[in-house]
Amino acid sequence: xxxxxxxxxTSAISNIILATVTPNFRFYQxxxxxxxxxxxxxxxxGRRAQLFDIGMWGSRCKNxxxxxxxxxxxxxxxxxxxxxxxxxxxGLEQSQLPVxxxxxxxSEGDVLRxxxxxxxxxxxxxxxxxxxxxxxxxxxxMDRRCANCTxxxxxxxxxxxxCEMTGHSPVxxxxxxxxxxxxxxxxxxxxxxxxxxxxxxxxxxxxxxRDFVDPSSFTEPKDRNGNEIGxxxxxxxxxxxxxxxxxxxxxxxxALTVDIKAKIMRSKSLLExxxxxxxxxxxxxxxxxQAYLKRQWIG
Numbered sequence: 001x002x003x004x005x006x007x008x009x010t011s012a013i014s015n016i017i018l019a020t021v022t023p024n025f026r027f028y029q030x031x032x033x034x035x036x037x038x039x040x041x042x043x044x045x046g047r048r049a050q051l052f053d054i055g056m057w058g059s060r061c062k063n064x065x066x067x068x069x070x071x072x073x074x075x076x077x078x079x080x081x082x083x084x085x086x087x088x089x090x091g092l093e094q095s096q097l098p099v100x101x102x103x104x105x106x107s108e109g110d111v112l113r114x115x116x117x118x119x120x121x122x123x124x125x126x127x128x129x130x131x132x133x134x135x136x137x138x139x140x141x142m143d144r145r146c147a148n149c150t151x152x153x154x155x156x157x158x159x160x161x162x163c164e165m166t167g168h169s170p171v172x173x174x175x176x177x178x179x180x181x182x183x184x185x186x187x188x189x190x191x192x193x194x195x196x197x198x199x200x201x202x203x204x205x206x207x208x209x210r211d212f213v214d215p216s217s218f219t220e221p222k223d224r225n226g227n228e229i230g231x232x233x234x235x236x237x238x239x240x241x242x243x244x245x246x247x248x249x250x251x252x253x254x255a256l257t258v259d260i261k262a263k264i265m266r267s268k269s270l271l272e273x274x275x276x277x278x279x280x281x282x283x284x285x286x287x288x289x290q291a292y293l294k295r296q297w298i299g
Contacts, residue, residue: 016244019254021122022143024173026181027192028085030092031116032101037109045080051112052078055101060091071149074203077195084192087147092117121181123189125243125252141173186243186252193241193254201239208263211236220267227276230268236261 034042034051042048056076061069075086092099094117102112144159145152148168153159159170205212213234223229237260244255271280274293285293 015258015260017256017258018244018246019241019256021126021254022145022171023141024143024171025122026171027120028088029082029118029120029188029192030085030089030114031082031118033098033113033115035111037104042110047110048080048112049078051102051107051110052083054107055112060101074150074199075196077192077199079191079195084195086150086196088117088119119181120184120188120192122183122254123186123243123252124183125186125245126254127183127251143171145171147171190241190243197239197241197256201237205237208234208236211238211261211263213237213263218265228268228273230266230270230273232265232267234263234265236263 032048032052034048036042042051057069057073061072064072076089077084092114097117098113098115100111100113102110104111143152144154144156146159146162146166146168147170148166151162153162163169201207201212206215213236215234218232218234220228220232237258239256239258242255242257243252245252269280271283274285275283
């Protein structure tokens with residue numbers, strides 16, 4: 001999110017849109033361990049999430065500037081036995097682990113630790129198993145997106161202007177001393193992509209079950225006589241990432257599937273509609289009115 005983004009697509013003739021994975025795409029999966037004061041594993045997702053929120057955001061990161069903290073929260077996704085991050089977290093390098101986030105003193109004896117981390121790139125299925133080519137000596141590869149926030153850019157000038165103004169840096173390829181990312185299984189890769197997609201949708205729309213709607217955008221249909229029928233119709237979106245192999249023997253592609261549905265919410269009761277703006281508490285329909293309304297609404 002942020003910036004103009006790396007694409008200018010605004011419409012499509014299919015509900016499946018192929019997505020491009022940048023050359024230096026990486027994400028991180030941190031394993032967590034949660035035990036109670038008896039040393040038994042805590043199975044409750046809610047309790048694990050509570051310990052993580054207190055230990056990570058309320059303690060470990062409490063001195064971060066508010067904007068940096070908010071930016072970090074946007075790219076860290078807790079999943080119970082592990083959490084994803086779009087960028088490496090300071091102090092949680094593999095050489096530093098395990099790290100205790102909650103030591104039990106303020107959590108009724110419950111302890112939460114980060115025990116391992118793995119850096120991933122895209123799956124082998126998306127590159128036919130071939131390794132990513134390294135840059136020539138004296139050259140460096142970078143993506144048109146920021147390594148310190150969630151902004152991506154359509155051109156290099158926009159990226160460099162952003163970095164100059166904020167002190168951020170682009171996403172570069174891994175150096176000789178950096179950990180080489182592993183190719184994850186498709187399920188791990190798509191798990192990260194979809195949890196990030198859900199977060200992005202939640203920032204822009206309201207959640208309605210599995211769907212997302214724009215609360216400010218709706219239509220109010222009318223009957224054949226031009227009267228409002230007391231409902232609002234919202235466009236709802238169900239989005240998910242999958243992997244698609246367009247050609248035989250070729251690499252798989254990341255594909256975004258978007259389904260559009262209709263969600264209906266009643267804006268007024270049937271009695272309010274029958275009263276046509278009058279007070280429903282004082283409505284009194286005689287036999288003639290009832291017969292007319294039955295013909296109009298039932299037929």
